[in-house]
Amino acid sequence: MTGAELLIDLLAKHGVKEVFGYPGGAIMPIYDALYGAPVKHYLTRHEQGAGFAAVGYARSTGKLGVCFATSGPGATNLITSLADAMMDSVPVLAITGQVPTAAIGSDAFQEVDVLGMSLSCTKHSYMVERAEDLAEVLQEAMHLALSGRPGPVLVDIPKDIQLAQVPFHPWLALEEEAPQLDMNEVVKAEQLLAQAKKPVAYVGGGVHNANAQAELMQFLNKTQMPAVSTLKALGSVLPDYEYDLGMLGMHGGQAANLAVQECDVLVCIGARFDDRVTGNLAKFASKAKVIHLDIDPAEVGKRKPAAASMIGDLKATIPHLACFVTDAQWLAHTSSMKKEHAWRYDYPGEKVFAPYLLNELSKRMPNTGVVCCDVGQHQMWVAQHMKFTSPHNHLSSGGAGTMGFGLPAAIGAQIARPDDMVITVSGDGSIMMNIQELATIRRNNLPVKILILDNQRLGMVRQWQQLFFEGRYSETNLSDNPDFVQLAAVFGIPGQTITHASEVDAAVDALVASEGPYILHACIDDKENVWPLVPPGAANDEMMTENA
Amino acid sequence: MKHQLNIAVKQQSVAIERFLRVVRHRGFQLLDLALEGQDELFQVKMTVDSDKPIYLLTSQLSKLVEVKQVELQPMQQQAIG
Numbered sequence: 001m002t003g004a005e006l007l008i009d010l011l012a013k014h015g016v017k018e019v020f021g022y023p024g025g026a027i028m029p030i031y032d033a034l035y036g037a038p039v040k041h042y043l044t045r046h047e048q049g050a051g052f053a054a055v056g057y058a059r060s061t062g063k064l065g066v067c068f069a070t071s072g073p074g075a076t077n078l079i080t081s082l083a084d085a086m087m088d089s090v091p092v093l094a095i096t097g098q099v100p101t102a103a104i105g106s107d108a109f110q111e112v113d114v115l116g117m118s119l120s121c122t123k124h125s126y127m128v129e130r131a132e133d134l135a136e137v138l139q140e141a142m143h144l145a146l147s148g149r150p151g152p153v154l155v156d157i158p159k160d161i162q163l164a165q166v167p168f169h170p171w172l173a174l175e176e177e178a179p180q181l182d183m184n185e186v187v188k189a190e191q192l193l194a195q196a197k198k199p200v201a202y203v204g205g206g207v208h209n210a211n212a213q214a215e216l217m218q219f220l221n222k223t224q225m226p227a228v229s230t231l232k233a234l235g236s237v238l239p240d241y242e243y244d245l246g247m248l249g250m251h252g253g254q255a256a257n258l259a260v261q262e263c264d265v266l267v268c269i270g271a272r273f274d275d276r277v278t279g280n281l282a283k284f285a286s287k288a289k290v291i292h293l294d295i296d297p298a299e300v301g302k303r304k305p306a307a308a309s310m311i312g313d314l315k316a317t318i319p320h321l322a323c324f325v326t327d328a329q330w331l332a333h334t335s336s337m338k339k340e341h342a343w344r345y346d347y348p349g350e351k352v353f354a355p356y357l358l359n360e361l362s363k364r365m366p367n368t369g370v371v372c373c374d375v376g377q378h379q380m381w382v383a384q385h386m387k388f389t390s391p392h393n394h395l396s397s398g399g400a401g402t403m404g405f406g407l408p409a410a411i412g413a414q415i416a417r418p419d420d421m422v423i424t425v426s427g428d429g430s431i432m433m434n435i436q437e438l439a440t441i442r443r444n445n446l447p448v449k450i451l452i453l454d455n456q457r458l459g460m461v462r463q464w465q466q467l468f469f470e471g472r473y474s475e476t477n478l479s480d481n482p483d484f485v486q487l488a489a490v491f492g493i494p495g496q497t498i499t500h501a502s503e504v505d506a507a508v509d510a511l512v513a514s515e516g517p518y519i520l521h522a523c524i525d526d527k528e529n530v531w532p533l534v535p536p537g538a539a540n541d542e543m544m545t546e547n548a
Numbered sequence: 549m550k551h552q553l554n555i556a557v558k559q560q561s562v563a564i565e566r567f568l569r570v571v572r573h574r575g576f577q578l579l580d581l582a583l584e585g586q587d588e589l590f591q592v593k594m595t596v597d598s599d600k601p602i603y604l605l606t607s608q609l610s611k612l613v614e615v616k617q618v619e620l621q622p623m624q625q626q627a628i629g
Binding site for chain 1: 562565566601603604608611612613
């Protein structure tokens with residue numbers, strides 16, 4: 001068996017049925033081994049598309065996403081998607097072809113030091129130096145990507161090792177001992193909760209990674225604690241939970257931010273006090289003692305000190321905290337704030353109001369539907385105005401904030417979940433970053449639906465230029481965009497453009513009802529901003545609002 | 549503040565690159581570094597300086613797959629200089 005054949009065989013043995021990639025010189029033996037193999041390869045039209053398709057596949061299922069690229073530019077094109085997976089803790093295995101071992105270091109054609117390049121954007125990475133190491137490296141890589149705090153792992157395989165005859169030894173993953181939960185910390189947490197008058201649960205993406213939604217909801221239902229979510233956690237707290245306050249942070253809801261600023265105990269569940277969440281860190285939840293639950297001890301105290309820390313798998317640690325019921329007065333107060341600051345959709349203008357459109361889309365989509373966002377204003381509107389019943393159904397580039405994420409991530413999600421509706425919501429800036437993947441949709445006849453909220457601007461940057469750069473609109477005007485419906489038509493994708501509020505309901509119906517791929521191009525007001533907004537350097541209770 | 553660390557790391561050049569990258573990226577200045585190969589491991593002695601608490605570095609180093617042990621040593625007066 002050659003190294004290339006071993007790779008495909010091992011992927012199949014580990015239950016990997018689909019991979020994404022793009023061939024090239026240094027990875028040709030692997031593509032040869034793929035020919036007729038039980039692992040199905042999806043050709044994207046750019047390696048970054050393959051990387052994000054693997055991310056979408058992984059995030060929508062919790063399974064390993066796998067992508068292939070050749071050496072040099074193939075590998076460099078993958079890097080952005082690996083950085084994205086690193087920031088959002090997504091289990092991805094990247095396989096890159098490398099020039100033959102003897103040519104490494106000679107500045108050979110399409111040679112780049114991929115291992116060196118991978119150091120800052122992977123959980124771990126390898127370059128295979130001996131054919132006899134290949135089996136163990138691959139098995140360890142798959143294990144690492146999925147275990148503990150998940151993340152991307154890269155294996156760089158020189159061409160001669162792909163071609164070499166290699167031995168196969170099954171590698172038995174060492175049974176990792178889960179970190180022993182420190183019961184002293186549990187006691188400390190219980191004591192803090194026993195004295196708490198105004199607790200808030202701050203829910204992060206770790207709940208998704210730990211597959212601990214059931215444990216979280218059990219905890220919330222029992223304690224009735226008000227809950228706020230990070231962008232990545234959306235869907236973890238079920239939308240019918242009475243004390244759900246929605247997303248917090250820079251574009252979070254006012255009730256969520258105000259509750260956190262007032263709380264006396266903040267129970268952080270798999271979150272990391274990201275700067276987009278905290279605003280001015282010194283003023284964030286400044287009256288609160290923090291109870292921090294996480295699988296990664298390096299997150300505890302990284303940004304905000306914890307009064308009690310419970311390190312371990314959230315499935316096992318969350319149930320330790322359920323002996324508590326939230327004070328009725330605090331619940332009445334947070335519920336009143338939630339009512340007072342509820343979203344409004346009664347927009348007076350005739351133009352398409354994006355929040356209304358997204359709210360209507362949310363109501364009409366099945367609960368099993370997946371929404372993949374790009375980055376910018378539309379991304380924040382999705383987070384604010386759409387509801388999700390699982391974090392597997394809301395894929396948004398959180399930590400890295402990568403424009404161009406949405407379309408290829410949707411392709412990965414659709415391939416992973418062929419029976420579920422998958423919609424990518426994008427902006428007229430972001431969609432152009434990986435527009436070539438329309439060809440992948442066409443090639444595989446994927447029923448991915450595309451909604452473009454088009455303000456002919458890089459809307460979020462324009463918003464900041466308006467608010468913080470004295471209206472100097474430097475390089476954010478995109479009024480020379482192509483006709484998106486015509487562009488999609490070239491790839492065999494039907495669709496329509498709407499420009500008036502009166503067209504929204506029927507257009508959303510058409511989008512949801514379409515059996516195959518479809519594009520809805522919604523022209524929105526170029527002056528529309530995302531509200532509320534916590535300005536840079538401000539505390540989360542110093543939100544700017546539309547009418548302020 | 550200066551800190552001295554003893555680190556056991558897999559004897560591979562990439563392992564050294566990987567942890568030195570973490571030292572730099574997490575905001576610690578490298579003042580001194582010595583390493584010795586022993587039983588498939590590099591025993592690394594390193595002095596770093598930063599205004600950040602040292603656990604922000606040790607917790608990140610401990611996560612690296614190739615790093616087998618991280619020990620914080622009490623600084624000797626003469627080494628502080």
